[in-house]
Amino acid sequence: MNSPTSNQLRHWDRTLVWHAFTQMADYEPLILERGDGCHVFDIDGRRYLDATSSLWCNVHGHRHPRIDAAIREQLDRTAHVSNLGTSNPTTIRLAKRLVDIAPPGLGHVFFSDNGATAVEVALKMAFQYWRQCREPKPDKTCYVAMGEAYHGDTLGAVSVGGMAQFHDTFRPLLFETLRVPVPDAYRLPPGVQKSELLAHSLAALESILVEHHARIAALVIEPLVQAAAGVIVHPAGYLRGVRELTRKYNVLLIADEVAVGFGRTGKMFACEHEGVTPDLLCIAKGLTGGYLPMAATLTTDEIWNAFLGDSSSGRTFYHGHTYGGNPLGAAAAMATLDVFEEERTLEQLPAKIARLGEILERLSQRSHVGHVRQCGLIAAVELVRDRPTREPYAPADLMGRKVCNAALQRGVLLRPLGDVIVIWPPLAISLVQLDEIAQAVECGIIELTDEA
Numbered sequence: 001m002n003s004p005t006s007n008q009l010r011h012w013d014r015t016l017v018w019h020a021f022t023q024m025a026d027y028e029p030l031i032l033e034r035g036d037g038c039h040v041f042d043i044d045g046r047r048y049l050d051a052t053s054s055l056w057c058n059v060h061g062h063r064h065p066r067i068d069a070a071i072r073e074q075l076d077r078t079a080h081v082s083n084l085g086t087s088n089p090t091t092i093r094l095a096k097r098l099v100d101i102a103p104p105g106l107g108h109v110f111f112s113d114n115g116a117t118a119v120e121v122a123l124k125m126a127f128q129y130w131r132q133c134r135e136p137k138p139d140k141t142c143y144v145a146m147g148e149a150y151h152g153d154t155l156g157a158v159s160v161g162g163m164a165q166f167h168d169t170f171r172p173l174l175f176e177t178l179r180v181p182v183p184d185a186y187r188l189p190p191g192v193q194k195s196e197l198l199a200h201s202l203a204a205l206e207s208i209l210v211e212h213h214a215r216i217a218a219l220v221i222e223p224l225v226q227a228a229a230g231v232i233v234h235p236a237g238y239l240r241g242v243r244e245l246t247r248k249y250n251v252l253l254i255a256d257e258v259a260v261g262f263g264r265t266g267k268m269f270a271c272e273h274e275g276v277t278p279d280l281l282c283i284a285k286g287l288t289g290g291y292l293p294m295a296a297t298l299t300t301d302e303i304w305n306a307f308l309g310d311s312s313s314g315r316t317f318y319h320g321h322t323y324g325g326n327p328l329g330a331a332a333a334m335a336t337l338d339v340f341e342e343e344r345t346l347e348q349l350p351a352k353i354a355r356l357g358e359i360l361e362r363l364s365q366r367s368h369v370g371h372v373r374q375c376g377l378i379a380a381v382e383l384v385r386d387r388p389t390r391e392p393y394a395p396a397d398l399m400g401r402k403v404c405n406a407a408l409q410r411g412v413l414l415r416p417l418g419d420v421i422v423i424w425p426p427l428a429i430s431l432v433q434l435d436e437i438a439q440a441v442e443c444g445i446i447e448l449t450d451e452a
Helices: 006-015 065-075 089-101 115-132 155-160 164-173 194-215 238-248 270-274 301-306 327-342 345-363 399-408 431-449
Strands: 032-036 039-042 047-050 108-112 142-146 177-180 216-221 252-256 280-283 295-299 369-375 378-383 415-417 420-423
Touching (some): 065 327, 089 295, 089 327, 108 301, 115 155, 115 216, 115 280, 115 301, 142 194, 177 194, 238 252, 238 270, 327 345, 345 369, 345 378, 345 431, 378 399, 378 431, 399 415, 399 420, 420 431
Parallel strands (some): 142 216, 216 252
Antiparallel strands (some): 039 047, 108 295, 378 420
């Protein structure tokens, strides 16, 4: 078969491939065929700075020689081994490595294949735990999650999600979740000052726990940052307060670090910033450096022990994924962790985080930028029609998409969340490349708002 032309590929992509979170009626293909460092290249040879980390998962850049070599080496042994009753050395070594670097007390690893499945595993483990623990509490059947939460697209993950545009269609299929108001410093609750937000938010959570704790299995939270909600950064101390309240009211804590883990916030795990160990920790995305689908749910001895018993006990966790613990993914993950150590990735971040802060400060002066926010190497620039009143653009204006398209013409690949421009580069980004991203975003804002 002859190689298809670029136009054929675009036609097939537009008519055969059903893209995620994409309205196919107005989809315009951007087909990327290779990457190198922090850049990706399309089929016509155009180069773009990957300011999205390929949907928030790339860590050390594309085609990192250390990770490439590890995958090739694993291919010479085996590409796949089922973890349903069998194992392989690479995955075992990765489990030990993850336990060693995770928040203390998380001593057991269940592998799956993406962030939603890691959350699904945690939800089911929490539910089953309360039926099998030393003092069973079978009435614990519902969950608590944040307003505007996003935890993935399987039905369990959607049930704890709180984004109406993604989830309302599926409402009849979902289980009960109690919703906690988002601690959002940009959109404060009526009558609440910014200095009062932390106490107000924790009080709102405690009121729910006081009333419903006897039937709550677990609380699910993205530590520090609600990513898909528009990069909402929680006030300092909120995560620690949530942990203390869940302990007080005997509710498990599930930390979804799928997006914010692996150095993204400046530490390996976001929970480390506030000295928190959750009962279940969900990781994916950066686990393999953005190379291969792999996820994991880490948990404590207390939960692990509740599932132990003889074969007739009914305590087994009957859940699994064909590619859970895949050796190729495990090899990529091991190499990713090696690169963190060898290149001292975390030690390089403060200068980059500071530069990103300077960039946001400059962008915040634009009259159509309502708010900027940052946590580590995660940043958001929220566009508004009128800054004093915080009046948003009409959804039909597609302002966020238009600014990102303007940046694309300048060689920077971004993806908006509505009218929030998300800057989420690989941790390997250079200071010069951060400046390139800033210039493309600023030029796009000026161009689309006629702001000189």
